[in-house]
Amino acid sequence: MKAVIFEKLGGPEVLHLGDVPKPEAKPGTVVIRVRSAGINFADTLFRKGQYLMQPKLPDVPGVEAAGEIESVGADATNFRPGMRVAGIGSRTYAEYAQVPANQVIPLPDSLSFDEGAAFPIQVLTAWHMLHTSHATAAGQTVLVHSAAGGVGIVAVQIAKAAGARVIGTVSSDSKASLVKQFGADDVINYATHDFAEETNRLTGGRGADLILDAVGATTFENGLKCVAPFGHVILYGRAGGPPEPLNVFRLFEKSAKVSGFTLYAVAPQPEIMRSGIEESFRLIEQGKLKLLVGRAFPLAEAAEAHRFIESRQSTGKLVLNP
Template identity: 40%
Template sequence: MSAIENARMRGWRVHALSEDGAMVLDDLPVPEPGPGECVVRVEAAGANFLDTLMIRGRYQVKPPLPFTPGIELAGTVVARGEGCRFQEGDRICALVDQGAYADYAKVGSVGAELVPPDFPLTEAVALPVVYPTAYVALHDRAGLKAGETVLVHAGAGGVGSAAIQLARHAGARVIATAGGADKGALCLELGAHEVIDYAAEPLTERVRALTSGRGVDVVVDPVGGTVALESLRCLAWGGRLVIIGFAGGTVTELPANRLLLKNAAALGVYWGEYRRHHPEKVAHIYSELFELRRAGAIRPLVRDVFPLTEAPAALKALGERRTVGKVVLVP
């Protein structure tokens, strides 16, 4: 009999999809690992904008009800199934389909990685989603080269803060957008060369002024909607618009003629599906990111930490853009 058999835990549950994003903190059985799986005591769970969409039924993935939200976690392995590559006591971070907003979660073998002893789990929880998303956007999709100019939207957010650091390390010139002086200063601290306050400055005019009228080579856009449309005007000839999400609330519809006239490309990023379509790349990207962290080239920005019991408040703050960097839930 395993240590977790018949054990109970706290876990947030969505019993019905609704616009108010209602969740209930339930008493649940601790999951049992299947072959190749492990159960992790969750010591940090990442809150992401997609969680706010999923619990409202507005995300492309719609888990069967009821479900426990949360797709990224970091913690300690407490039980393992047959063939699992991790051992009890290992510290790991992982990307999961759901279930991170709980005391324990079941984790598969693809999308999980050992966390070095000197890496705090509250920072390691940023590795499964925001950093790989930014890495794939810049390198796997946009093919970023040293010397190119990158425009990063929402630079003080989770993906934005990761993209600034990764683009800077790759030798690119980084222009970030942010709302307000405080978030702008944070973008500069992260490594951006210039910052545009989208609440006070016209985006296209500022980009043209900063690039001597040429435009930028790559746009990293987690916002969507009108921001993506305006980003097309900011592209240089042969530029690449990388679409990561629609945090602004509106799905982007792009006029193809603008892509044609600039010989430009619009590229999508769906990191979560790499586990199924490119599992070999997942391990490689994690390895690259851990090496960059060891070298000091990246450092997850974690300033907004909430107890697990306040998960609804964390998601509300995230949705209202009152947070910076990675939003983390702890026991």
């Protein structure tokens, strides 16, 4: 089968189309005929050898996909060939991908495969930060960094649906209008404005109750200047580089807390995963959460897709179509 392969770590140019053996449905897994593979910023770190998981070269990137079930392994009794699903797995930039049965999500008919590929990682990351790591509710202010991105544009909508006031940060004015369209109350261009000063101004000096930060180096420290008393900063990525080590005494002044988040800590907990999936699908049905597929690329153009997400020009979800 065709897949995107890389034999060495490096820039987007190391990705190329090649042939690898088609995966088999081992016990407890299913094989999906991939119609759409989700691209995540983390895939670019994986490609460079800078992610939590290290590639086993030659390797195939990708941790999520949507398509039809092609074959079902022993013990994966809830599934049958032909079912429309999305799932979290590995090596998904390919025509077929093996996914553990407990990480397969049946897709509602109303969602396209591209929308399905936009669901597992980005929607569930946003949902669990807002509702598992934090208890987002009406009356709170949530500051969402890189709010036009894949996780960001979802987090804006889920926080709004919970009744929060939402402030987004973005690096361009065109992204700012998009984030407004998706419901943010205020948007700050953090390339041209000090977002901490702006957040404090917009909240009458109080700051944000929750800050969702996956930018890191350029945002984390400044975020501590605009977190509200008893507020919470969740660090869940480092698109702008790793932040400086935190001196915990910085937290005293506001009685603030800082936590980390990775969806891989939630994935092994089926009950918590199920609630996030059900609640997110409910928001989609109610029209409160719209999945924005910013751009779809043919599988052969994975390198171009990685260049695009790293260029900071992309909005919403990027997908690959085999």
